[in-house]
Amino acid sequence: MTKAPDETGIAPQACRLETGGHIDRDRTLRFRFDGRTLTGHPGDTLASALLANGVRLVARSFKYHTPRGILAEGAEDPSGLVALGRGARHEPNTRATMTTLTDGLEARSQNAWPSLRWDAAALMRPLSAFMPVGFYYKTFQWPPQVWPLAEPVLRRMAGLGTSPRQPDPDTYEHRTAHCDVLVVGAGPAGLMAAWAALAAGARVILADERASLGGCLLKERTVLNDAPAADWVQTVLGELTSDSRVTVLPATTVTGQHDHGFWLAAERIYDRPDTDPAAAGPRQRLWHIRAKQTVLATGAIERPLVFAGNDRPGVMLAGSVRAYLNQYAVAPGHKAVVFASHDEGYRTALDLVAAGIPVAAVVDPRADVRGPLPDRVRALGVPVRDGYVIGDTRGTASGGLSAVSVHRYRTGGDMVSVGEWLDIDLLATSGGWNPTLHLHAHTGARPIWDAETLAFQPDPDRGPAWLAGACGGLKPLDAVLLSGREAGRGAAEAAGLRLPEGGSPCPTVAPDDPAQATAGTRRAALWAVPKPAVANGKRFVDLQSDVTVEDVALAHREGLESVEHLKRYTALGMGTDQGKTSNVTGLTLLAAARHQPIPEVGTTTFRAPYTPITLGALAGTATGEQFAPVRRSPLHDVQAEAGAVFQATGLWLRPRFFPRDGETLAEAVQREVRTTRERVGMVDVSFLGKIDIQGPDAAEFLNRVYVNGWTGLPVGKVRYGLMLREDGMVLDDGTTARLAEDHFAMTTTTANAGRVMEHLEHALQVYWPELDVRLVSTTDAWAAIALAGPRSRQLLTFVTDLDVSNDALPFMGVATGDVCGIPARVFRISFSGELAYEINVPAGYGETLWRRLSQAGSALGLTPYGSEALGVMRIEKGHVAGPELDGRTTPHDLGLGRMVSTKKSFIGHRLLERPALTDPDRPRLVGLVPEDGRTRLLAGSQIIAVEHAGAPPPIPRLGHISSACSGPSVGHPVALGFLTGGLEQWADQTVLVTYPLKGTQVRARVVPPQFYDPEGSRQNA
Amino acid sequence: MTRYSALSLIRQGFAGHNGWPRVWRDATPRSGYDIVIIGGGGHGLATAYYLARNHGLTNIAVLEKGGLGGGNVGRNTTIVRSNYLLDENAAFYEHGMKLWTRLSRDLNFNVMLSQRGVLNLAHTDAQMEAFARRGNAMRLNGIDAELLDVAAVQQAAPLLDTSPDARFPIVGGLIQPRAGTARHDAVAWGYARAADALGVDIIQNCEVTAIRRDRSGAVLGVETTRGLIGAEKIGLCVAGHTSQLAAMVDLPLPLESHLLQAMVTEPVKPCLDTVVTSGAAHCYISQTDKGELVFGGDLDGYPSFAQRGETPRIEHICASAVALFPAFSRLRLMRTWGGVVDMSMDGSPIIDRTPVPGLYLNGGWNYGGFKATPAAGWCFAHTIAHDAPHPLVRPFALDRFARGATLDEKGAGPTPALH
Amino acid sequence: MMLIPCPWCGPRPRVEFTYGGPDPSTHPRPADTAPLDVWTRYVYERDNPKGEARELWRHGAGCRQWFVVERDTVTHAVAASEPLPGVEDPR
Structure with missing residues (x-):
């Protein structure tokens, strides 16, 4: 395995196996880790590439800052967290195992200072005896100065990576998709399910969190139909991707199950092997999937055994060791011990031997282990230490594993304290498999403990999805494939499709495949190995949150003994990995401490998301200006031309003032007010809510929603109205004009336009469906300009043939006719207190109206004015507006009590009597x-x-x-x-x-x- | 009670931490108590503690249907503040603020109160004026408040986008410097431990199924999943489920149960040293001591007891967080959860006697139950002990709706989801 | 996200709708002459059922109709929807 440096001077991949793996050896990718340039191949993850280069120490733990390596090979890895990218593209806490290796990738270790190898904070470790779980609750209470000093120190110690400091330059998007069958997981069961559903004609979405699809078929040396399993994977994927009814989504994690068949999936586009990094496009895509039926084929997650010193880099899950050997052609160590409580350990030993890595021993807590796999291992001359456990480990100066001690063990926890040390640098460990039931449980299903498989199994009654493969219970590979086919067919049928007779045949599994042999074998209920009298290391249950067996015991001793208390007190499972490798172990230790069976202790709630989602993906395109829709008046552009300064008001952009050369806000407002009061001004009032009300009962309807009377309002007149909530408080005010016997035009305040419309529709549909009235919001249909000031009438006469004299159109009158040649409504109403007209024209004519009025008004000294001047004039006049209508005022409070009719009923009138x-x-x-x-x-x-x-x-x-x-x-x-x-x-x-x-x-x-x-x-x- | 201190930590450190006693006894119910508090969350435990400490009443049981502190006290965004406009709210929450500042010492349990300030962002001049109105009222009520300009806002939270091009540009803010956060679980455990030490029985996994009354209608006790428990007085502290308990005595309430979501990102090193809220963006953001950024926002908007929310709200809150802090876009959301909150019809709580003799009500906490924990416990204990409302909670009377004396801080009216 | 079956527009995602209080058939608006305490109860008190509920919803982003939804407040399961009394069900 040792190779000489190549001509570039970059160290060779010292731990890359000569042959095998699903990597493209023809292409070499360069990447950097902590400043060192390293190489890998397409098909690698960052984790596999680091291991291929012999990099074992990649991180420091959360609390004790002890060295951490890579424990697993997938999303469950609790410890191999690194920072990616630089500057604005810096990204903390990323799992190396889930990062597709790309050329130029930049990765750094985190939570270590000054360097990963020499971390100052690790010097605190001797003090850890005085910092048990929850120590901070027990001190710093007094004197009051202490905690404010201690808190910043604790904050700096915690926190893993660092936040970016600059805006994210990448983009994200959301996509909505509908399908007959959503299949989550593209391992053997998921592929079969998708294939079978497609065979029935279903629209299928197949999503898998990994960049390379195939699941365990890539990680194991499986043979299907007498050929490498990867061939079968490619065949099925070919069938799927060539059919337009199927959407295949690699690097896409289905993160949550939500109500009524709604699923969220996060696609990491830049992690997809088929993404061209040069092509600019969104970095991630959040899928909103509405599926008629869903098949969960999410597999199972291996759990580590717990023993002293189990946190050293070099301790790795046994199944992950096989994945590194078989999928990535990486030797995670030079000499290995396998320590497992079930037969799969032997499978790992076989793969290690096949890859040329010596196995010093298979350590198995079960006594007298016999069976096809153990026998094959023994036949290879590998020592099998059945009835033994690993009790402790030793490490190198940089923290990596250098030796393990093997102890005689009898079931029940009786362990010989002195062990025999074996010098190795890789320990493959397995305590069994937990079906991945997160998605199954998100909407309330409670997994059930199964003492046979020593794992939680799905709730058969509650889950709304089909379960296929290992997530529905561990089973031999042929059964996994069959369960996938059946789930796919079942889901398709339930989605309303007709099932074909044949199609999507299950491939043949070789009878001697280890996957056929291990599923049903005896498993030792070993969770944590006792600690030898003198031990080098702690026994970690949660490698990320640094929770030990002793911490669990202490929590129990202190009475924090429910699962929820344990989690909250110790932070077990509260890290970025959400306890995928630790929760079940923690639970079993708690059950043991309580002397209760596991089902009585319970399980924690599974909460979405399954794996963390970037805020950017959740925000999608709702960033920057698109964070919220921008509403612009039809007069926006023409006012911008006139020099308006705009201000965001709710969703609207409103002109605030129109400064002339060098004017300040105050100066401009002063001028706009003076000009309007002395001559004439015009202001955009298109923002006001407008509701068109028609029907024989329209007046009666208004009578019931306004505090004042409306039946007597003549056609051609406008009236100011006040509207209450049922509790008697003012909801809104505005003017309403009677355009015909059965036709009114209502205005509302800008802020309440939506709420008033909803209020009126509610009243009409729920309270008084007998009234023959129709309502439609016309806010966006009209452009509206108020002309105000002593010369407004004069100006109006320039542009209309309408008689706008005081006799023909008195205060609170309305007229209809052409203004500037545009069909218009002219309301003689005034917010400023001046002689004023509000001209409404169809929105598309707004700009023309503005221009023509500007032109006609220039001789009269017309000025445009903004919301500031409008506000000044209405305050001077004493009109109430938003600050007065704050939802806590009655008509009386506003001095408008005399408007309240005593002769009729209206919404809010009864509670006003309180x-x-x-x-x-x-x-x-x-x-x-x-x-x-x-x-x-x-x-x-x-x-x-x-x-x-x-x-x-x-x-x-x-x-x-x-x-x-x-x-x-x-x-x-x-x-x-x-x-x-x-x-x-x-x-x-x-x-x-x-x-x-x-x-x-x-x-x-x-x-x-x-x-x-x-x-x-x-x-x- | 073994006192907690740095010294006891050192001593236990040498003894392998084998000597720590239970934080609270796991009591089994006795046949009867003077007072039964239903609900082993923050408010129930605080009420029991203050009944024992302030009023010398120790024959008390706290009944919790699940595990202690499993409800809203452990599901909130841990914000502690008294920045209220209305005098009645200000007086009550400020009393609470004073209790908060000495709570760790009172309970001999570090509740990790972090007075890092709560900053409300203003995005328009009108909002700034509304903040001034509130801040001035706070000052008159003896509560700390400061109006910040954009530069000061930027200094308080350097990663905030204060550029004028933002979709909702920040024009300033109102900060209450003494406000901040506290470790929510510690509050529940600290009260439990202190109440237990004073003799209160804390009974977990004990669900109340009925309230027994005598012929006059007065309470006699409660039927529970662990048997009948007699009580002369019963206090309800069951946020989210108040209507259900009150229905046992046919008492309809002005409450609707809604779902409020919260969420955290993966932990990062300190990057936000204050609590930031924005009304325009509908979210509030802080950073835990562990390093997670905590987000909260508006209700989902319809009644729910599901303790899990919908994705549109989560997406909107995250979009808001990114709008305010564009640098957070690449951080990842790690966990989401929901709490069931009693939304009242005016957005303010209810602490009062009820028409049922011996039955007392503490509910309707809307978004704000956590920060109220000490003051609510203090005042509810007084109300139960004296069979008369504590002066500070007289405005929170149940009959205020009939009188028209609602406390509508937001001015939203009788639509619970809008408060 | 829930799917709400609008009688007019069919099943649509919940974000298109707003919740508007209890079913008016079981929570009717009192007559104008009703005593003040009846009015107070109508405006302020709620049954607030845990489990099956009959609620008023509005399809604000669609047909703008108010209608009644039978929904479980614990599981979020929607059993049925119907127009308000007197309105013909278009389905």
């Missing part, structure tokens, strides 16, 4: 002006009594300022606010407007909340 809502001491709307006539009152200020100036908290509040402005039209700052008892109690009195966040206080006089033209002579002009 005592607390009619209390005269409720905060009610008032106006406030600074006593000094100068100092701004700030929205968000609180109001207190003058005598409470400088008082210590808590200071009783009298109310607050809801809206405020500098009052450019009235010559002094003004504010709207709510004050306990309202004007009745406070008119003309002085209160203190306080803003403790800035330390300011202003004496203010309470006045009626109308500052500008309270008589309304301007708007009525």
Whole structure:
């Protein structure tokens, strides 16, 4: 196996086997690990390539910072976590085993400083005796200064890798797919299931988390139909991929089962072997799969045996050792011991010998082991130590495994304390297999303990999916293949398809295949080997969270003895691997400590996702500007042209102001207000919600949803309305015009447009289906411009033949006709308090209307204005808006109590009678002006009594300022606010407007909340 | 009770940690108690503890249908704060904040209170004004609050995207510096241990199936899966299932049970030192001491007792997290879970006597039960002990809906899913 | 994600719908003349069933119709849906 450096000077792959493996030896890929340049081949994972180069130490553990290597070969690996990429593409905590090796891959170790080999934090290890599980709950309580000092230290010790610091340059997407049969897992059972379902004509999605499909058929030396199993895999995959009804998704993890046949699957596109890295495209894709039927063929996960020093790099799962030998042609060590509690250990020994790796012993806790596999191993001259266990390990300076001690063992835990040391660097270990039932259990199925196989088996009643292969119970390979075929056919039939007579035949398995021999053999219920009196290492149950057998015992001793408590107290299974190799072992140890059978101790809840999903994939395309839809008025572009500065308001982008050369916000607003008040201004009001209401009962309907009366409103008139929730609080306000006897046009506030529509539809459909009324939202159908100011009528006459005189179109009137040659509705309503017209035209004509009005208005000094100036003018006028309609105010609170009809019923009218809502001491709307006539009152200020100036908290509040402005039209700052008892109690009195966040206080006089033209002579002009 | 301290850790370290006693006794039910608290979560355990400590009442049982602390106390996003607008809420939660700051010492159990600040992000000027209104009210109520400009926000959370091009640009924020997080499980265990030490019986795997009453209607005790247990007074602390327990005495409540999801990423080294919330993005984010980023968001929006949520909410919360922190896009979501919360009709809780003599109610905690744990326990204990509501919880009375004195912090009205 | 069977549009993903409270047949809006406490109970109190529930839902992203769904609040299983009383079931 030793090779000389090649001409490039890069070290050869010292642990690559000469032959075999499903790798492409013709192509060499270069990658870097911790700055060293190494090589591998297509078909490698990062883990297999590291092992091929003899790299065994890859990480440091979470708590004790002890050396960690690669334990497994798949998603279950708890310890081989590395950082990938650089800069903005840095990615922490990635499993080396699940990373497809690509040319130029950059990987680094993490959670170690200054280097992986010499980690300062590991010096803490001697203190570990004083840091048992949950030690932090027991100290740092006192004095209070201690914990704030200790916490940052603990935080820095924890945490594994580091977060990227820059925005992710890659993209992600979501895709929705429907199918008859979803097959999860493309091992022997999954391939058969997909093939059989297709044979029945089903639309099939086949997803597998691995980049290379075939599952155990690639990892073992299996022969199917007298040929290597990989040939059969290629044949079936060929059948599947060539059929348009099938979607085959490699490197795609089905991460969760959700309600009603909904499955989430994360596709790591860059890990797919068929992805061209040069072609720009999304990095990952999240599939939303709605499947009529699902076959789970997720296999089983091997669990390690627990013994002292079982965390050293070089200790590896026995099945994973076979995968590295057979799939990747990698020798994970130079000399091995196999330690397993069942017959599969012998299978690993056979493969090791076949690969030319000496096996010092097969150590088996069972006494007197006989059978085809043990006999074959013995025949090869490999020592079989049945009735023995591994008790301890030794390591090299860098932490790698160098020796194991073998101890005589009798079932029941009686172990000879002194063992015999064997010098080896690879220990293949297996404590049995756990069917992979995560997806099965996500929607509530509870796996059942089976004492025969020493594993949880699926809940036969609860799971909504078909189970095939090992996840439905361990079985010989021919039975696995058959179960896949049956599940595929069953699923297809249940999805409504007709089954064919034949098709998709199961391949023939060689009778002497080890996979035929091991499934049903005797298994030792050995979970943790006793610790010898003097041991070098700890006995780790969870290699990532650093949970030991002693920790489990301590948790039990302290009464944290339910599965859930154990998990939360020790962090067992709470790592990035979610305890795939440790949960069941932890549970059995807990059961033993409680002297209870495992079923009584229970199982933990399986929670999605099966393996972690990047936030980017979950966000999909909802990033940046696409995080939320942007709503733009039909007048957006023309206003942008006019120099508008926009502000996000809800989903809308609204013009805030229109600065002219160098103007500040305040200057521009001042000018826009002055121009409008003195001449004429125009503002985009397309944002207001608009609802078209038609039908013979339309007026009656409005009567029932508004507090004021509507039946008497003449055609051609507009009325201001106030709408309540059932609890009597104001939901929304706005104007509604009667265009015909049976036709009304309602406006709502921008923020509540959706909610009001839903409210009205609810009322109409659920409360009063007898009313003959139709509703449609027309918010997006109209462009709306308000023309305001003393010259607005004049301007309007330039562009319309409509009679817009005060007689023909008085305040609160509506007219229909052409404006600027465009069919329009003209509402004589005013938010600013000026003579004003709101012109609505079909949205597509909005821009034309804006341009023509601008043109016609230039002679009159027309200015466009934005939401800021609009806000200033409505405050000066004393109109309520969002800050006043905060969901806690009644009509009375707003000073609109006289609008509330006493002659009819309407939504909210009964609960409005409740005592607390009619209390005269409720905060009610008032106006406030600074006593000094100068100092701004700030929205968000609180109001207190003058005598409470400088008082210590808590200071009783009298109310607050809801809206405020500098009052450019009235010559002094003004504010709207709510004050306990309202004007009745406070008119003309002085209160203190306080803003403790800035330390300011202003004496203010309470006045009626109308500052500008309270008589309304301007708007009525 | 063996006191926990650095010294006891060292001593036990030399003894192989063989001498640690149980955190709480696993009590078997006796035939009767003065007071039975239903629900062995944070609120139930805190109530029992304060009944014993503040009121000298120790003949108490806490009944838990499953394992202690398995409900919402172990399913929340661990945020502790008192940044409320309404005076009634502010006074109550601020009392809680004071209890939090000395809780580790009171309980002799480190609940890992981390006063790292809770920062609410404002994305519009209107929001900033609403924050100012709340922050000013907090100050008047003696609660710490600071208004931050964009630069200060950036300093508090350097990885936040504060650029003006963001879809919802950040214009500032309101921070309560004393607020923060606490280790949720530790709160349950710490209260359990302290209550147990004062003589309270904590009985797990004991589900209440009926409430027994005498002819006058007063409570006599509870029927449980472990037999009949007599009680003169019964306190309900069963967040998520309050309606079900109240239905045993035909008491309809203004509650709806909804599903609230939370989730964590894989752990990373410290990268976020404060709790960040955004109303526009509908999410809240913090980092645990272990290094996981914890996300929470809005309800799924319909009644559910399933303790597992739907993917659209998860996707939206993650999109929100990435919108706020674009650098987090490559981190991975590791675990999601759901809790069943009692949503009340005004978004505020209920602590009160009930029309049934001897039956007391603590429920309707909406999103906020965890942070309320000490104050709720304190006030509910008082309410039970004196058969009269503690002054701080008088506003949380059950009849406030009939009176119209709702405490609608969000102004959302009687639609539970909107609070 | 649940599939909600809209009587008009067929089964659609839950995100297209909003939940709107209990079935009005079992939780009717009181008459205007009903006593205040009846109104208070209507607006505020809920049966909040754990298990089978009859609920009001709205297909906001589709036909905008309100209708009744029979759903289990524990398992999320949807047994049936029907239009409001007096509305013909289009199916």
